[in-house]
Amino acid sequence: MDAEKEKPLPEKSLSFVARDNAKIDNQEEEIINTTTTENDSKIPDRDQDSPHDDATESKPENADDSETKEEDEEEEQAECPLPPDLNKVAEEIDQFISTLSSLEKDESTPAPPDVPIFVEQFVVLVEAMIEEYDSKVKLSQLKEEDSSSFLETVNRVSSLSKALSLFSSEYKYAYSINRIGGVKQRAMSYLEEEFKFLLDDYKIHESDLVQENPPPEPSPKEEKNNISDEILTNLIKLSKSMFAAEYETECCQVYFVARRNVLEEKLHKLGFEKYSIDDVQKMQWESLEREIEAWIKTFKQCATILFSNERKLCDSVFSDDLSVSKNLFGTLSHGVIVQLLNFSEAVVLTKRAPEKLFKFLDIYEALRDILPQIENLFPEEWVNELKTETSMLKTRLGEAMISIVIELENAIKNDSGKTPVPGGAVHPLTKYIMNYLTYACEYRETLEQVFREHQKIERADSATGSEYDYNQNNESVKQSPFQSQITKVMDLLDTYLEGKSKLYKDHALSSIFLMNNGRYILQKIKGSNELNSLMGSPWCRKRSSELRQYHKTYQRETWGRLLNCLNPEGLLVNGKVVKPVLKERFTSFNAMFNEIHKTQSTWVVGDEQLQSELRVSISNMVIPAYRSFLGRFSQVFTPGRQTEKYVKYQADDIETNIDELFDGNATPMGRRKL
Numbered sequence: 001m002d003a004e005k006e007k008p009l010p011e012k013s014l015s016f017v018a019r020d021n022a023k024i025d026n027q028e029e030e031i032i033n034t035t036t037t038e039n040d041s042k043i044p045d046r047d048q049d050s051p052h053d054d055a056t057e058s059k060p061e062n063a064d065d066s067e068t069k070e071e072d073e074e075e076e077q078a079e080c081p082l083p084p085d086l087n088k089v090a091e092e093i094d095q096f097i098s099t100l101s102s103l104e105k106d107e108s109t110p111a112p113p114d115v116p117i118f119v120e121q122f123v124v125l126v127e128a129m130i131e132e133y134d135s136k137v138k139l140s141q142l143k144e145e146d147s148s149s150f151l152e153t154v155n156r157v158s159s160l161s162k163a164l165s166l167f168s169s170e171y172k173y174a175y176s177i178n179r180i181g182g183v184k185q186r187a188m189s190y191l192e193e194e195f196k197f198l199l200d201d202y203k204i205h206e207s208d209l210v211q212e213n214p215p216p217e218p219s220p221k222e223e224k225n226n227i228s229d230e231i232l233t234n235l236i237k238l239s240k241s242m243f244a245a246e247y248e249t250e251c252c253q254v255y256f257v258a259r260r261n262v263l264e265e266k267l268h269k270l271g272f273e274k275y276s277i278d279d280v281q282k283m284q285w286e287s288l289e290r291e292i293e294a295w296i297k298t299f300k301q302c303a304t305i306l307f308s309n310e311r312k313l314c315d316s317v318f319s320d321d322l323s324v325s326k327n328l329f330g331t332l333s334h335g336v337i338v339q340l341l342n343f344s345e346a347v348v349l350t351k352r353a354p355e356k357l358f359k360f361l362d363i364y365e366a367l368r369d370i371l372p373q374i375e376n377l378f379p380e381e382w383v384n385e386l387k388t389e390t391s392m393l394k395t396r397l398g399e400a401m402i403s404i405v406i407e408l409e410n411a412i413k414n415d416s417g418k419t420p421v422p423g424g425a426v427h428p429l430t431k432y433i434m435n436y437l438t439y440a441c442e443y444r445e446t447l448e449q450v451f452r453e454h455q456k457i458e459r460a461d462s463a464t465g466s467e468y469d470y471n472q473n474n475e476s477v478k479q480s481p482f483q484s485q486i487t488k489v490m491d492l493l494d495t496y497l498e499g500k501s502k503l504y505k506d507h508a509l510s511s512i513f514l515m516n517n518g519r520y521i522l523q524k525i526k527g528s529n530e531l532n533s534l535m536g537s538p539w540c541r542k543r544s545s546e547l548r549q550y551h552k553t554y555q556r557e558t559w560g561r562l563l564n565c566l567n568p569e570g571l572l573v574n575g576k577v578v579k580p581v582l583k584e585r586f587t588s589f590n591a592m593f594n595e596i597h598k599t600q601s602t603w604v605v606g607d608e609q610l611q612s613e614l615r616v617s618i619s620n621m622v623i624p625a626y627r628s629f630l631g632r633f634s635q636v637f638t639p640g641r642q643t644e645k646y647v648k649y650q651a652d653d654i655e656t657n658i659d660e661l662f663d664g665n666a667t668p669m670g671r672r673k674l
Helices: 011-023 026-046 051-057 065-079 086-102 117-136 144-165 171-205 221-244 248-269 277-282 285-317 322-348 354-375 380-413 428-458 481-501 507-526 529-535 537-564 579-600 608-636 641-646 651-658
Strands: 468-472 475-479
Touching: 086 117, 086 144, 117 144, 117 171, 144 171, 144 221, 171 221, 171 248, 221 248, 221 285, 248 285, 248 322, 277 322, 285 322, 285 354, 322 354, 322 380, 354 380, 354 428, 380 428, 380 481, 428 481, 428 507, 428 529, 475 481, 481 507, 481 529, 507 529, 507 537, 507 608, 529 537, 537 579, 537 608, 579 608, 579 641, 579 651, 608 651
Parallel strands: none
Antiparallel strands: 468 475
16 A cells, blocks of 8 residues: 555544544554554555655755755654555455455364454544534435445445354454444444435425325426435435345334324325224214215325335335335335224214215225225235225125115104195105115115125025016016115105005195105106116106096096086076076186185195196196186176176186196285176
8 A cells, every 4th residue: 555645534533533542442452553563564565665765865965954844744754654545444344354255164164364453444434434424414415426435335334244243253353243333333323314314305305195186386396306216216225225234124113104104194184084983983974974085085095196106115215125115015004004994994883874875885985996906006915804804894884884775664664744745745755765765876886786795695595696576567577686675665655655645635635745746756766867777667657657647636636526617517498598507607616716726826836847737737628618618608697797796707817827826825816807
């Protein structure tokens, strides 16, 4: 080694070496003294002529006093050994490691060589480097070549420690093993802190979750990616160094805690919070609905973004050992999945109610549709456990949903109210059942699946399969379990409405009630493709026929009696009009029509089309007959007060008053006098 080429350490490093040398024990002092002696003896060998000799030989004869002073200073420097250069020592360390590694540990192997002096030199230099970095600067803040050089040095410490440990039984290696082990531990502590720092930094710069309507980015995305990529590169370097030093456990623990915290933060940003079963049980349904929506959003993000990104990051940081990456990712994501599944299980355990069906369906569909995407990311050993847990949860959800749908039967059976709906309007239970079924049938595919799976469990030993016969119009019809359940509910509703129609004393109003409810049911079914498909065309035709029958019954009960007043039979005797009988006919017609208008104006027909159909059919039935009767017999009365007394309506008045029926409000009749 040329003394001229040796580079002195920075002033701080030299002072640290001095402090360190003052603290070491007697054995270390002997090694350092030996190092000094050997260096003094080796310098001339390495450099044929020492700097002192060169200075003496090149000194001119006429040198003045200043030159003599410089010569003395150079002589002093030659007498003190220069600090070894780390790069030169590193070469010697690498050679020593190679020598130790090449030795076979058996009886025929000669004793390993003594620990060279440059090992202690290397340790002192590394300690100085760690001291300087640890107290002043983050590794990630250094230039790339400086950080790479430092990590290379740390890796060399790890390799030296490993090589020496192969001969741990050798007494002469004991001191060096302990000495280097301490340096390695200190280096690892520094790297561990750096690893934590970079993981926190990566969290800040990594891309946010994809949003439905992401806001415009304030800065170019490429810049953010560059920062993240740089941090990731440093994370990879650090993990490799820590693994090389056999600090896998510490490295993985730091990574796990940091990323677990990141995942929990992201869950919180998505609106998902951890709740105990008791917390969920105590929630009001409106609050729980919002939590379920946040749960579904979080579950989808986990499958599409969170877990995928987490898997990529984990595979990148621990690219040298994918088994470590798989286990770390599996543990991290499994912890999140357990939180999500625990929440959904707590929801299922809440008291069952009809309004909960649809959120239960949303949870079920999320488990069914999203979990396969998650399973593709999980290590194989985790998948079976995950499938078992979710299968049990889906079964409990299915049982709860079937119970809720069946409970609709009890909602119909248990309504024992004896008060008829005013005006023959649509019954509130009809609206509730039909709107409920319409909404439920938007989940038809899922409900079909749930009912089939439930039936398989109940009829595991049955050969009938998942479908069975239903008697419709004296014909056997094959129906799915869900379809059969809906048909059963509809039949119960029909029976229920028939019973409620008998609460009306007026048979005409009873018919209006059945028409209103039947029309509402039919319109709801025709307005839903799924419900219409479930009930089928024959069922709809049958209900349409029943509506026409209710209509005829109403006309007969109301307007048939009115038209009897316009019957000419009995009015003529010997070709002459019997005036008292005619007066009685007009009087009866006026009174009856007035009563019909007064009463049926308060009746309700909410469906505009049905209301129009009723008014048109009444007009077509009454007005021609009245116009004919009026034209034939009104001239019998003496013009003036007599005509005004008995002929109170013209045909147009009748039509106007008919158009006021079924509005639900009693209004004074419009009339036009002669």
